[in-house]
Each structure stands twice: as C-alpha cells, then as structure tokens.
Amino acid sequence: MLDLNRTICALATPPGEGGIAVVRLSGPAAYPVAERVFRPANPAKKVAEAKGYTALFGHYLLDGQRMDEVVALFYRAPHSYTGEDVVELSCHGGRAMADGLVQACLKAGAAPAGPGEFTRRALENGRMSLTQAEAVMEIIGAAGRQGAALAAAQLGGALAGRIGAIQADLTELASHLAAWVDFPEEDVPELEPARLDAALAGAEARLQQLIDGYGAGAVLRHGVDTAIIGRPNVGKSTLLNLLAGFERAIVTPVAGTTRDLVEQAVMLGQTPLNLWDTAGLRETDDVVEAEGIRRSNQKFEEAGLILAVFDGSAPATEEDRALAARCKGRRAIAVLNKEDLTAAPGVFDQTLLEGCFDRVVTLSATEPAARDTLAQAVDSLMGTAGLDPNAGALCSQRQLAAAVAARDALAGARQARADGFDLDAVGVCLDDALEALCRLTGEDAGEAVIDQVFSRFCVGK
Ligand code: GDP
Numbered sequence: 241m242l243d244l245n246r247t248i249c250a251l252a253t254p255p256g257e258g259g260i261a262v263v264r265l266s267g268p269a270a271y272p273v274a275e276r277v278f279r280p281a282n283p284a285k286k287v288a289e290a291k292g293y294t295a296l297f298g299h300y301l302l303d304g305q306r307m308d309e310v311v312a313l314f315y316r317a318p319h320s321y322t323g324e325d326v327v328e329l330s331c332h333g334g335r336a337m338a339d340g341l342v343q344a345c346l347k348a349g350a351a352p353a354g355p356g357e358f359t360r361r362a363l364e365n366g367r368m369s370l371t372q373a374e375a376v377m378e379i380i381g382a383a384g385r386q387g388a389a390l391a392a393a394q395l396g397g398a399l400a401g402r403i404g405a406i407q408a409d410l411t412e413l414a415s416h417l418a419a420w421v422d423f424p425e426e427d428v429p430e431l432e433p434a435r436l437d438a439a440l441a442g443a444e445a446r447l448q449q450l451i452d453g454y455g456a457g458a459v460l461r462h463g464v465d466t467a468i469i470g471r472p473n474v475g476k477s478t479l480l481n482l483l484a485g486f487e488r489a490i491v492t493p494v495a496g497t498t499r500d501l502v503e504q505a506v507m508l509g510q511t512p513l514n515l516w517d518t519a520g521l522r523e524t525d526d527v528v529e530a531e532g533i534r535r536s537n538q539k540f541e542e543a544g545l546i547l548a549v550f551d552g553s554a555p556a557t558e559e560d561r562a563l564a565a566r567c568k569g570r571r572a573i574a575v576l577n578k579e580d581l582t583a584a585p586g587v588f589d590q591t592l593l594e595g596c597f598d599r600v601v602t603l604s605a606t607e608p609a610a611r612d613t614l615a616q617a618v619d620s621l622m623g624t625a626g627l628d629p630n631a632g633a634l635c636s637q638r639q640l641a642a643a644v645a646a647r648d649a650l651a652g653a654r655q656a657r658a659d660g661f662d663l664d665a666v667g668v669c670l671d672d673a674l675e676a677l678c679r680l681t682g683e684d685a686g687e688a689v690i691d692q693v694f695s696r697f698c699v700g701k
Contacts, residue, residue: 242360247273249345250353250700251338258333263341265327265350266358274327276348277301278312292316300331302344308337322358323365356694359701370682371399371639376701378461378635398632400681402450406443407677413439414670417663440654447647454640456623457633463505463512464622467539470549471559475577478605479549480517483508509615510624545571552576552588552602564596573599573617580604642680649673
C-alpha cells in the first residue's frame, strides 16, 4: 500500500560493479535521514539548509563509522522526480559500499522502496501521467536507440498528446449529442450528419494508426526474436556472422557443424534483432545434432521473424520445399543465398517460394553489401522504417487493449449510424469509446489498473 508519509530509499543504479552507485531517498524525512547518514566535508555546510538543485561533497556513516566518499544531490519538493523532498547519495560502485549506504539510510529511519515506488509517487503527486510512468519503464528496458527515443518521446507526453486530441474531439461530439438528445426543447442545433460521420471516421482512423504502430514500436524497444533457418550448408552461419559483424558461428563446408543454437543481438538497419542461428534441419542419427534440431524447431515456432535461407546456386530439395511450406502464414523472409555462385538464373526454382514469404531477397552472405539488402527488407517488413519515434506510440498491452476497445466502440457508432439507429445509440457508443480512452491515459484509472502497471517495475525506479 502506498503510504506517502513514509520516506523511502533504494539503490537506483544496477547492483554489481560500476563507477558509482546512487541511493535515492524520497519523502517528508528525506533531509533528516540524509543528515543522520551524510557528513559534509565542509563542516560549515548543513544538510537541512541545502537548497534544491545543489550538491555537497562528504562521506557517509554506518554505525558511527566513517565509510565511503559521497556526493549528495538535493531536490526540494515539488521540484523533484517524485514531487517530494529527494536526496540522491552517490558513492563508489560495488556491492559493499552501496549496500552499506542503503543500510545506513534504513537505520536512520527510511523504509525500503517497493518496485516502481518512486515513479508511483510521481504519479500520485501529479508529476506525470500513467502513460508517462509506463514510458519510464520502457526507457529502462529499451534495446535500441530508436526504441529509447520512442519511449522518451512518450515520457515527454507525445502519446498523451495524440490521445488527448482524439479525446477532445470525441468529448465535443458526445456533449453536443447529449445536449441535443436530452434537451430537445432547448433548440440545440442538430449535428450535421456528414460532420458527425466524418468526425467518427477520423477518430477511428487515428486510433487505428496508433494500433498499427504498436507492433513496430514494441520491436524498436525490445527487438524481435529472429530464427535463421534452412537445411545444412546453405550459409546460415555465414549470414549470422555477416549480421553480427564478426565470426560468431563456426563456418565450415561440413554439413551439421552448427549443432546447437547460437544467439546474437544485432542492430540491422532500424531493427534490433535477437538472432538465433539454428542447427540445419535434416534427418540425423546423431543424438547431439538431433537435440539441436529439436531446439531449432522450437525456436522456429517462437520466432517473431524467420530468415529462411536457401542455396540459390543449386536446385531446390525436398527439405527446401518443406521449409517454404512451413513459413506460410508466418512473418518470414526468404534469403536466396550464394548469388555469386549462381551460374544461370532459374537453377533454383523460385516458384516454390510463392505465397509462402512476405519478402524474397537474393544475396551473397559472403559479400558485406548483403547486409544492407537484408536490412531494407527487414525494416520494411517490421514497419520500423516508417515509424517516427518522436510521434509517440502505444507501449504496453494494457494501452493496446484500451485503444482497441475505443476503436471498436467507434466502429460500433458508425455501424449504428449505417443501420439507421437514432443518435441515442451513437451517444452510448461514444461514451464507451471515451471511457476506454480514459483507461488508456489513466484518468479515473482504478487502483487495480495502476497496480498492474507498476507490477513490472524494478525497485529503485
Ligand atoms: P550453414 O551450415 O547453413 O550454417 O552454412 P555455412 O554458413 O557453414 O556455409 C556453408 C558453406 O557455404 C561454407 O563453405 C561457406 O563459406 C559457403 N558460403 C556461404 N555463403 C556463401 C555465399 O554467399 N557465396 C559463396 N560462394 N559461398 C558461401
């Protein structure tokens, strides 16, 4: 339970070795706790008198003993992350000193912070909206720079801005409708049908845009699990090494060299990939290889993107056909490799790829330029190429579900119009849409929704 009278503390930097570790204190007694723990090097300086946005150098005490050097940063309510009095104490990184500093703060009267409690206080004190709080966690977890930029835009309120504009339009419509329906004697002008239809369609389209961007945004932030798959010796490991930029996997002309999964995170074009090079799929009596193939199959099922590699310089085999058929309905790119060896076009019967893949690219994995060729195909397929990180995007399943509910309610309103229902019915659908949007932005969000959002936070944030 959130108790704003408590003063909380936690390590705000990751545990383990590092240059510095930061322990954050927040709450009404942040200054008194800091005063018990921290001794300024200049005895004339007093913690209690420290102004906001200033720093003091000194050391901290644990059980009366002088410990590590510390820089203390002071923030005065409401001008801090949480909106409360905050003191951030930085000591040297490493478990011993950082843990000692947390202990000293606890002994001096602070309580350990719960997961996400600093951010939750910021929400509670009106320092940020729920979508901005979610963005904080996305920034922490972002895999690539574009993904972090996307989350940062949201922290700045870009998503809230986009939703707010839709909300404002719908609220205006809803109030006009309500006035017209509820006060027939008041001479409220009737909404022009064309204007009503256009406004409904426009809001629905804007929500659809947000929904469409969700997948690409999630890919930007967390990367997409990608399986490189194909029969032995087509060049899977060569492709992985090309994408990784170094010799990640062993490449030999001997079929069956890659027996286990090899994992590698790479940035390809705009898209972060979590790549899995897999054992070549083939029948085998070798138990180790068979286990590798079992794992490859599992990765294939779980992957969000499949790079199916074929040897374009040789006729297709039965295994190639089977692989192509398995890729049907999946997000998959066919990579026709060994372009440099392809003596005559048509050696590999490309008709077997038709209808099974979203994209087909022809390249030589041994040529550095092949990286760009594949990057273009991946970016366009994943939708990461056209996504503007500054525009703001939905960033959680919770937000997605609310946006979908709002869109569906608007579609319902348009259907009600098409079916000739009266404006009462349209008004009901509009109210549903507005309620869903309020859930999205966190206005009127119940305790349960907020708990759900914060359950994924880490301590110290
Ligand atoms: P994997 O079993 O599918 O992982 O295949 P490898 O990456 O181990 O490659 C098998 C053989 O094909 C190796 O001798 C590679 O050097 C060769 N190879 C891979 N890609 C190309 C290519 O684009 N052109 C040529 N000429 N050889 C390639």
